[in-house]
Amino acid sequence: MIQHGAEGVHLNQIAEEAGLTSGAVLYHYPDLRDLLIEAHHAGMERFYEQRVKKISGIADPAQKLITTIRSGLPEGPDDSGVRLLCELGGAAGRNRVYGTLLTTLYDRQVAMYQMILEIGAAQGVFTLTGDSEQIARNLVALEDAYGYRIIARHHSIGPDEAVGLILDFARMATGHPLKETPAAPRPKATRSTRTTRPRANGKTADTPAAGPQDAD
């Protein structure tokens, strides 16, 4: 899906990716669409779980907020997790299931932010300038949008710039300076989230070597 779009996936590609033949894939998923939906669902779930895990250990609301913001953005234009979500965004207008999936994710993310905001406010660390849900919604919205910008390879908006922009808003909304920890030099070359798959067994020796960037 990342390579050819939600509507452009071909059974054979899926099979090859899985190290199987088309028949085997059909054996498990007589209807391809079910597989795609499950895949999207799993991708979303993984994305969300990762975020939750990243902030689970942090106590300070400000640091928690900053980390959460960063974890919602792609690591770069090739971040597969976010790429998938962007793909979903386009398809959501056409397909109710995808729409619901995406909507659910959005709501969960809002709840996550809202929790952080509320706790911070309760501790007196944040001074919210409005309803916590309203702020949370805007935070998630900003994340989403900058995700798209990064995926589209905007020349002047990368992950760092996006974090900066979102923090600008977060500061207004929380009344907290939200200093980015200069520590934690985010691990550079953790690119390609793609789990290395055990290639097809023999026979399919001729991989047409699809370029890293498919020109549609």
Add this chain to the structure above:
Amino acid sequence: MIQHGAEGVHLNQIAEEAGLTSGAVLYHYPDLRDLLIEAHHAGMERFYEQRVKKISGIADPAQKLITTIRSGLPEGPDDSGVRLLCELGGAAGRNRVYGTLLTTLYDRQVAMYQMILEIGAAQGVFTLTGDSEQIARNLVALEDAYGYRIIARHHSIGPDEAVGLILDFARMATGHPLKETPAAPRPKATRSTRTTRPRANGKTADTPAAGPQDAD
């Protein structure tokens, strides 16, 4: 593209939509991709022009800002202009041309907002809490994101709610109350932006009547 996704368009559908046969379409666009790019380009252009036109007559910066925000959002989940842009968002990760197209649009919209903000500030109407570009970027980002939410049919976020949320941010950023004009009861049933096309000439009498909502 709206019906079947950027990767799912079929020549015959395009031809039928245009009231032609596949051959005739190929005569003008030997490479289908050129057509799609031009279509996206035209769609974007139209979207932008419409926004500019809508605010052209307004003098008051606050009203201008409010109107601009509204004009950046879809009128509903079926707004074809925005649907197309969402489609583009997913494809941008795969296709450099689309990425550039989208990036360009984003930058132009930022410039548009920036202008409004700067003028408002110069007139003493707005008191910007930060860099005008930074605020403008976030405004466009919010628009984009809520566009996606609306297209995905979020149960509690429609055009009105989105405007409200964006205005919440805009108020923080401009220090202006930004009261929505209760006047101008937005025209209810202006659905289906789709321009009525002169149907195919004879022969192609059997239109399979594709439902309004294609289940992917």
Add this chain to the structure above:
DNA sequence: TAAGTATTTGAATCACGATTCAACAAATAT
């Protein structure tokens, strides 16, 4: 080990969509 079940293969088939092209029609120029 043997029987039974689950999975995978590879080839055959089927359907559909892109592409080509000769003939036709319309518009425009001479």
Add this chain to the structure above:
DNA sequence: ATATTTGTTGAATCGTGATTCAAATACTTA
């Protein structure tokens, strides 16, 4: 009025990808 070009058609062709299925293989259980 005729020639030329421009655009369009419809049918034929071609290629690709989904789908089916009998046979082969792997795994499980008794």
